[in-house]
Amino acid sequence: xxxxxxxxxxxxxxxxxxxxxxxxxxxxxxxxxxxxxxxxxxxxxxxxxxxxxxxxxxxxxxxxxxxxxxxxxxxxxxxxxxxxxxxxxxxxxxxxxxxxxxxxxxxxxxxxxxxxxxxxxxxxxxxxxxxxxxxxxxxxxxxxxxxxxxxxxxxxxxxxxxxxxxxxxxxxxxxxxxxxxxxxxxxxxxxxxxxxxxxxxxxxxxxxxxxxxxxxxxxxxxxxxxxxxxxxxxxxxxxxxxxxxxxxxxxxxxxxxxxxxxxxxxxxxxxxxxxxxxxxxxxxxxxxxxxxxxxxxxxxxxxxxxxxxxxxxxxxxxxxxxxxxxxxxxxxxxxxxxxxxxxxxxxxxxxxxxxxxxxxxxxxxxxxxxxxxxxxxxxxxxxxxxxxxxxxxxxxxxxxxxxxxxxxxxxxxxxxxxxxxxxxxxxxxxxxxxxxxxxxxxxxxxxxxxxxxxxxxxxxxxxxxxxxxxxxxxxxxxxxxxxxxxxxxxxxxxxxxxxxxxxxxxxxxxxxxxxxxxxxxxxxxxxxxxxxxxxxxxxxxxxxxxxxxxxxxxxxxxxxxxxxxxxxxxxxxxx
Ligand code: C2E
Ligand code: MG
Ligand code: MG
Numbered sequence: 356x357x358x359x360x361x362x363x364x365x366x367x368x369x370x371x372x373x374x375x376x377x378x379x380x381x382x383x384x385x386x387x388x389x390x391x392x393x394x395x396x397x398x399x400x401x402x403x404x405x406x407x408x409x410x411x412x413x414x415x416x417x418x419x420x421x422x423x424x425x426x427x428x429x430x431x432x433x434x435x436x437x438x439x440x441x442x443x444x445x446x447x448x449x450x451x452x453x454x455x456x457x458x459x460x461x462x463x464x465x466x467x468x469x470x471x472x473x474x475x476x477x478x479x480x481x482x483x484x485x486x487x488x489x490x491x492x493x494x495x496x497x498x499x500x501x502x503x504x505x506x507x508x509x510x511x512x513x514x515x516x517x518x519x520x521x522x523x524x525x526x527x528x529x530x531x532x533x534x535x536x537x538x539x540x541x542x543x544x545x546x547x548x549x550x551x552x553x554x555x556x557x558x559x560x561x562x563x564x565x566x567x568x569x570x571x572x573x574x575x576x577x578x579x580x581x582x583x584x585x586x587x588x589x590x591x592x593x594x595x596x597x598x599x600x601x602x603x604x605x606x607x608x609x610x611x612x613x614x615x616x617x618x619x620x621x622x623x624x625x626x627x628x629x630x631x632x633x634x635x636x637x638x639x640x641x642x643x644x645x646x647x648x649x650x651x652x653x654x655x656x657x658x659x660x661x662x663x664x665x666x667x668x669x670x671x672x673x674x675x676x677x678x679x680x681x682x683x684x685x686x687x688x689x690x691x692x693x694x695x696x697x698x699x700x701x702x703x704x705x706x707x708x709x710x711x712x713x714x715x716x717x718x719x720x721x722x723x724x725x726x727x728x729x730x731x732x733x734x735x736x737x738x739x740x741x742x743x744x745x746x747x748x749x750x751x752x753x754x755x756x757x758x759x760x761x762x763x764x765x766x767x768x769x770x771x772x773x774x775x776x777x778x779x780x781x782x783x784x785x786x787x788x789x790x791x792x793x794x795x796x797x798x799x800x801x802x803x804x805x806x807x808x809x810x811x812x813x814x815x816x817x818x819x820x821x822x823x824x825x826x827x828x829x830x831x832x833x834x835x836x837x838x839x840x841x842x843x844x845x846x847x848x849x850x851x852x853x854x855x856x857x858x859x860x861x862x863x864x865x866x867x868x869x870x871x872x873x874x875x876x877x878x879x880x881x882x883x884x885x886x887x888x889x890x891x892x893x894x895x896x897x898x899x900x901x902x903x904x905x906x907x908x909x910x911x912x913x914x915x916x917x918x919x920x921x922x923x924x925x926x927x928x929x930x
Contacts, residue, residue, distance in 0.1 A: 356473055359383045359400035361391035361417060362435075363409040371404070378466060388412025392420050395427050396613075402473055403427075404465075407436035407443065415450055422451040425550045425612040429479070431472035435460060497575040499549055500556035508574035512584050512634045515572075516627055526627040527585045528637050529598050530645040531559070531605065534619045534653040536579035543614060550611035551618070552579065558604045559583065580645070582638065591626070591658060598622045598656050606654065619654035621645060630659050643667050650725075673726045676712055681739060686710050688743045689910035692919040693762070693881060693903045696895050699923035703760035703794065705903060706744035707910045708736070724766070733766045738778055740764075745786040745793060747913050752792070756920050760822060762794040767801055773808065776815040783819065790820030796847065798826045810840060817842040824881070829869055839876055846873045848899070850884025857889045863897075870897050 358380045362368040365386075372382045383400060385391035389411040395403060403421065407414035414434055421427040432454075434447045439457040447455045454468050495507035503511065515526045533555065540548035552575075559581055563571040566587060573583040583601065588594045605620035623644025625631070630640050644659040646667065651657065680686050690704040710718045727733040741763050748761040769775055783790055795816060801809050817823060824845040825838070829852055848869055852862045866882075873880045882894050885904030894902060907923050908916075 356402070357381045357383065357398065357400045358469070359385065359391060359395055359398075359403045361385045361388055361403065361405040361409065361414070363387050363406060367406075374462060375469075380469075388414065388417040388420075391417055395421055395430070396424065399426055400430065401476070402469060403430055403432045404435055404469075405432065407434060407438050407447070415446060418447060418450045418452050420613065423610050423613055425546060429476070431476050433465075433468055433472065435465070497556075500553055500575050502556050502560060502581075503572060503574040505574065505576055508572065508576075508582060508584070509634065509638075511572045511574075512638070515584055515586055516634050516637075519627065525589060525629070526637070527588050527594050527597075527624055528627075528641040529583045529585060529594075529601065529622050529624045530576070530638075530641040531581045531583070531601060531620050531622050532645055532649060533579040533605065534621060534649070536618070539616065539618075543612075543616075547611050547614060547616075551609050551616060554609050554611065555579075555581065555605055555620075558607070559601060562601065562604055582641065594624055594626065594658070595656060598624055602654065602656060621648035621654065622656045623648050623659065624656070625659040630661075640664075670726055672715075673718065673723050674730050676715070677710075677723060677727055677730065677732055677736075680710060680712070681736060683713075685712060686736065686739070687912065688740055688747070689912055690744075690747070690916035691903055691910035692908050692916065693760075693901055694907050694923045695901050696891065696899060701759060701919050701922050702901055703762055704744075704748075704916060704919075705762040705796070705910070706740055706747075706764070708740055708764075709910075728766050728768050731768065733768050737764075737766055737769050738782075741778065741782050742786065745782050745788040748792050749786050749788050750913075751917060751920075752788075754917070756917075759920075760792050760794045761788075762796050762824065764796045764826065767798070770801065770809055770812055773812050773815075775812050776819065779816055779819055779821060783821075791822065794822040794824055794844070796824045796826040799828065799830065806837070806840075814842055827883075829865060843876075843878050845879045845881055845901075847903075848880060848882045850904075853882050853884045853890055853894070853904070854886075856893050857887075863893070866894070866899075867897050870899050874898065 358375055360368060360371050360382060362371060363386055368384050368386070372384050375382050383394050383398060385394050387409045388405070391403070391405060392412060405414045405417050412420070414436065418432055418434070421430060421432065432452045434452045434455045435458060436443070436455070437458040444455045453472055456465055456468060495504055496502070497504045512528065519526060533551070536548070536551070539551060556575060559573045563573050563583060571583065571585055571587070573581060576582050585594070585597055588597050602620050602622055606618065609616040609618060623641050623646065625637050625640035625644060627637050631637050640659040643663045644657045647663050648655045648657040687709045688706045689709050691707055692701055693703040693705060694700065695702050708720050708724070710720070710723055712718055724733065727736055744761050744763050751759070779793070782788070783793065797813070813823060822844040823842060824847055825841070825843050826847045827849040828846045830849045846869060848866055852866050855862045856866055870880050879901065880899045881901040881903060882899050883903050885891055885894065885902040885906045887906060891902060891906060908919055
């Protein structure tokens, strides 16, 4: 058995160590609370004895810190101190100490306290192990959280539905999923991830247990998805309240292994008999609603409706069709020209993906790009777009055109694994495109990825000589400090601001601020979605350098795009 002693007074520490070693314990000695905390984290002692008054971190602080860590949350702690007031003792016990012995202590008293604490801990561990083993042997329970598993939930749900009669009897199923849970597992490790799931399960269970436990049940469906069956909720408004209450429980901070984590969760719900009359579809519907909530916003709640099923079916159809779209030559790249406002000269093109499915017709990238991102096929498609656009630019250079750039959109998924710089290098090499002609458009959602690795990837791309632009600027999450650290050449003002720029003072002000800010960071600005000369004139007065939009040209196939080299002045007769 390993005992950790935290004591700043050397002679007391040595005495204690000697006494415990004589009893056959292995002893780790720490000279203050901080030292003790680090040792406890590294070597998982079976018991801790701590003094109260110590430099750096006192005994109270040590107890509190140990209790907040998953691995030491239940380690027995005995406080040993000359502070003998009842208040001192209560403070220690309240923080989670198991015993408090006052100095000068009697040897027998301390040894008895140690052996009784160790014996109690051993029997608790054994009981927990038994519970876990039983739970995992019994597939009906989830081994990690000890909540019912899917099979057990199905049974209880069927019982609840069978018990329904009359019009006021409804049963609701609420699916809950933690937002961004996989990031916790990836960045802080599985132990912390498991701790979060256990805590989430405990909160849900304890909340529902206050009501009629035989009717309401919560289970874990796997991963970070939980499901609750609620029987006492009689209308949609009450269901929304109940679901929102569950969401706020899950959104309270999590203290796991010394980390304080802030998470949100989404919920989707379905009601029997309003949406279906079988248990199976009730759960499927709630899952669709959860999926929908997740795609809308973190922390949101959705009640199922039939249109959701159609959306899910359509996504599935696109998902399957996309996998063969490339091989079947259904994808094309269109090019939309970009123009310098002051001179009317053509300065570049944006490559935009187009998909014509033989049966479904033209499908908008706004619809299929998210599906391609979800399935990961965007990586293959994105590579193809970059190659095709680069080859097109080389063909135009060969025709004698120059002074233009070719912008390609990148999905955040293309940043995973840092293969992007290699891809860019390869495409430039294979096509022979000069690096400075290629521009990569990234979006603000990159800011939600790991900053360090995306920054590295962007700098690496930049060092190859390509340009970088921030697309759809102003619509997402971008802190100024973050923006400054990114090696961007240009900001693209999102078309949602440009659309109302001449009527809406707010949009005009935002656009003006974006232009000023970009310039102060040494970036240029291009406005997207310019459709009218009024918008163009307004942008000119704000000092915006370039524009792209239907006013000059829609995205068009390469053979049309090449005609744009004569520029804006050449195309529209001066007024
Ligand atoms: P985006 O990169 O912001 O592209 C600009 C979008 O605005 C294009 O929509 C373009 O057709 C449209 N647009 C341009 N001028 C005007 C205008 O004057 N008025 C209006 N109303 N719209 C205008 P599109 O082609 O439907 O693409 C939608 C989005 O799909 C793109 O937004 C981009 O985020 C994504 N996307 C397109 N191609 C690719 C691609 O190859 N890879 C990736 N990852 N995403 C792509
Ligand atoms: Mg773009
Ligand atoms: Mg855009």
